Amino acid sequence: MIRSSRPRDLIAALAAVLLFVAAVLVGRRLEATDGTLFVRWPPLLASWGPHVGPGTPAAVVVAVAVVAYGPGLAARLPWPALLAVTCGTALAWTWSLALVDGWHRGVAERLTTRYEYLQVVDRFHDIPATLRDFTQYIVIQGPDHWPAHVAGHPPAATLTFVLLDRIGLGGGAWAGVWCITVGATAVVAVLVTVRALAAEGLARRAAPFLALAPGAVWMGTSADGYFAAVAAWAVALFALAVTGRRPRTAAFGAGLLFGLTCYLSYGLTLIGLVGAGVLLLGRNRRTALLPAAAGVLVVPLAFTLAGFDYWEAYRLLVERYNQGAGGTRPYWYWVWANPACTVLVVGPATVAALVRAGGALRWRRERDGRLLGAPEARLAVLLLAALLALLAADLSGMSKAETERIWLPFALWLLAAGAFLPRPRVWLASQAVVALLVNHLLWTGW
Numbered sequence: 001m002i003r004s005s006r007p008r009d010l011i012a013a014l015a016a017v018l019l020f021v022a023a024v025l026v027g028r029r030l031e032a033t034d035g036t037l038f039v040r041w042p043p044l045l046a047s048w049g050p051h052v053g054p055g056t057p058a059a060v061v062v063a064v065a066v067v068a069y070g071p072g073l074a075a076r077l078p079w080p081a082l083l084a085v086t087c088g089t090a091l092a093w094t095w096s097l098a099l100v101d102g103w104h105r106g107v108a109e110r111l112t113t114r115y116e117y118l119q120v121v122d123r124f125h126d127i128p129a130t131l132r133d134f135t136q137y138i139v140i141q142g143p144d145h146w147p148a149h150v151a152g153h154p155p156a157a158t159l160t161f162v163l164l165d166r167i168g169l170g171g172g173a174w175a176g177v178w179c180i181t182v183g184a185t186a187v188v189a190v191l192v193t194v195r196a197l198a199a200e201g202l203a204r205r206a207a208p209f210l211a212l213a214p215g216a217v218w219m220g221t222s223a224d225g226y227f228a229a230v231a232a233w234a235v236a237l238f239a240l241a242v243t244g245r246r247p248r249t250a251a252f253g254a255g256l257l258f259g260l261t262c263y264l265s266y267g268l269t270l271i272g273l274v275g276a277g278v279l280l281l282g283r284n285r286r287t288a289l290l291p292a293a294a295g296v297l298v299v300p301l302a303f304t305l306a307g308f309d310y311w312e313a314y315r316l317l318v319e320r321y322n323q324g325a326g327g328t329r330p331y332w333y334w335v336w337a338n339p340a341c342t343v344l345v346v347g348p349a350t351v352a353a354l355v356r357a358g359g360a361l362r363w364r365r366e367r368d369g370r371l372l373g374a375p376e377a378r379l380a381v382l383l384l385a386a387l388l389a390l391l392a393a394d395l396s397g398m399s400k401a402e403t404e405r406i407w408l409p410f411a412l413w414l415l416a417a418g419a420f421l422p423r424p425r426v427w428l429a430s431q432a433v434v435a436l437l438v439n440h441l442l443w444t445g446w
Contacts, residue, residue, distance in 0.1 A: 009421070012355040013348035013430070023340035026333065036328050038401065043337035044344070045402050045445035052440060053106070055099025059439070062093045063212065063432035070208030071424045079200065082207060083188050089211040091184040098180065098220035100439045110221040110446065111179070112172040115148040117158045117223065121170065124162040131155055132307030138316040140323055149223070151320055155308055156263035156299070157223060176221040183225030186412055187211060189232035194416050196239040197281045197382060199375035202419040208428055209353075209418025214435040215345040218405040222446040227264045228409040231271045234258040235413075238275055238292060242282020251288035255295020261409075263299050266314055267398065268409055270389040277385025281378050321398065329400040338394050338403040345404055345411045347434050349427035353417035357383050360420065379419060386413035405446045 020043075027042025040047040066089060074082060098106040112118050124130045137144055138151045145151065150158050161175055169178070187210040194203040219225035234257035241251035258275065261268045279285055300310065321327060343351060360376040361384075389410045393399050399406055421427050438444070 008355060009352040012352045016343045016348055016351040019336075020340045020343045023337040027337060030330070030333060036330055037333070038329060041442060043334075043341050043401065044404055044442065046442040048441070049443045050441050051100070051443070053100040053102050055096040055101075055106070056440070058092070058096035059100060059436060062089065062096055063429075063436065065089075066093075066208055066212045067425050067428045067432060070211065070428060071205075074204045074207040079195075082204065083191060086191060086207045086211045087184055087188050090187045090213070090216065091181065093212060094180050094184055094216040094220040094225075097216050097435060097439050098176075101443070105443075107176040107180075107221050108171075108173040110172065111161070111175040111223065117147075117149055117161045118172060118175060119147050120150050120158060121162050121165050124158070127159070127162070128306055131303065134308055135313045135316055138313060139320050148324075152317060153265050154263040154310060154313065155303070156260060157227070157265065160223075160226070160264075179223055179226045180220040182229045183219045183222075184229075186225075186229040186232040187213070189229065189236035190413060190416055192236045193232075193239040193278070193382070194379060194419070196236075196243045197278065198379040202375055202379050202416075205419035205421075205424065206416040208424060209349065209421075209431065210412075210415050212428055212431050212435075213345075213412070213415050214347040214431055214438070215404075215408055215411055215415075217435055217439050217444060218345065218408060218446050222405045222408070224265075224405040224408045224446075227261070227268060228412050230257055230264060231261045231268055231409040232412060234261055235271065235274050235278060238288070239278050239282070241288040241292065242278060242284050244284075247284040247288045248291045251290075251292040252295040254288075255292040256298055257295075258292075259296045259299035263303055263310075265409075266317065267393055267396075267406065270392050271409060273389040273392065274382070274385045274410075274413060277382050281381060318398075326398070326400050331397050331400065334400040335394060335397075338399055338401075338407075339390075341404045342390065342407060342411055344434060344438060345407065346414045347431040349421060349431050350414050350417050352427070353420045354383060354387070354414065356420035357417050376420070379416065383414060383417050386410050402445070404444075 023043040027037055027039070031037045031039070031042055039045045073085065077085060100106065134155055137146045139145065160178075164170065164174055164178060190210055191203045191207060194206055213219070219228070234254050237250045237254035237257065241247040241254055244250060258271070261271055282288065303310065357380040360374070361380045390407060393407060393410065418424065418427065
């Protein structure tokens with residue numbers, strides 16, 4: 001049930017906007033006085049530069065089409081068609097936003113900078129040997145240390161691009177295509193999860209908000225968009241396992257993908273909190289847990305046998321983080337500026353919708369005392385799990401800045417809160433405006 005409360009929605013959205021403005025003003029002052037934030041346009045890793053590009057007309061067309069026709073089509077299309085259309089729209093939206101910056105800057109060169117994975121593809125000519133020696137080059141102590149993103153992630157991230165190169169899809173262009181294409185499928189995983197755990201009607205209402213995500217600015221082209229998709233499909237398969245007819249197969253697949261997720265990014269172990277929310281909402285918990293646990297072991301076991309020491313690598317990463325920008329960026333600023341970045345990633349509509357989600361939990365408890373009986377309450381629990389993952393990432397202090405891309409795997413789930421909003425076209429328009437303004441006024445770092 002969606003009850004009208006427009007003033008509260010507007011207040012929540014306005015409060016989120018004010019939080020971001022405060023982060024901008026305080027951040028600019030800090031950067032001007034002591035230069036410890038290491039971002040040009042705090043709290044975002046971006047620089048001011050109004051521009052248009054070949055993707056501008058397409059981005060406007062996609063936005064207008066989703067606002068005008070998205071809610072109606074989401075309500076009427078057959079379920080398989082809805083999944084295909086939502087994924088296709090997310091793909092078109094991400095591509096058009098990436099191409100606002102042009103083909104080279106927006107896509108082909110994004111993953112070729114000195115910080116990125118493609119810089120070290122040639123060093124993986126002997127993959128087992130490189131994995132055994134991986135930890136030797138994490139800390140900054142010589143000319144051969146790994147670039148920031150290679151050192152900052154377990155080797156499955158870099159190996160993805162190494163393997164693409166091995167099959168003839170090397171270079172920045174193919175890497176960009178991979179990240180955008182795989183990343184766009186994440187919206188399908190979220191819809192599948194919401195349908196399985198809550199209700200198809202809620203998934204249908206959420207679909208336009210997922211397709212028109214402001215976070216698409218950073219989904220294309222960023223490896224974190226690819227990571228988000230892998231994590232999202234791990235959760236989706238787990239949701240099918242705890243609610244479906246073939247729980248063992250889906251659970252093993254979920255565990256396999258979760259294990260891979262942990263070897264794509266250290267911080268994505270926190271997606272386990274979303275998985276815990278799924279487990280809470282499931283029916284086939286006992287049947288699903290054992291095959292899921294078996295699946296989780298596969299990827300870690302493979303990397304361990306190959307000679308990569310996960311925990312030693314993480315320890316050395318923390319050491320490197322404290323040597324560089326992460327160690328000098330002030331925690332007191334980023335602990336609240338990171339959530340301000342997330343306001344842009346999820347958009348003001350999501351903030352208003354999350355307030356409604358909290359209300360759905362309270363209303364259901366007051367009505368009949370059953371917390372998880374209503375689909376709206378079940379969706380709210382899933383959203384709460386994603387919020388807890390974000391909170392843990394924030395308080396850890398290992399996410400100081402750049403969270404507009406780093407937190408994509410968690411923020412993606414919050415977009416499903418759009419299902420709680422009445423008058424979706426108005427809110428969808430606000431989401432589109434945020435993304436278009438960010439992409440056309442700033443040169444984003446990802």
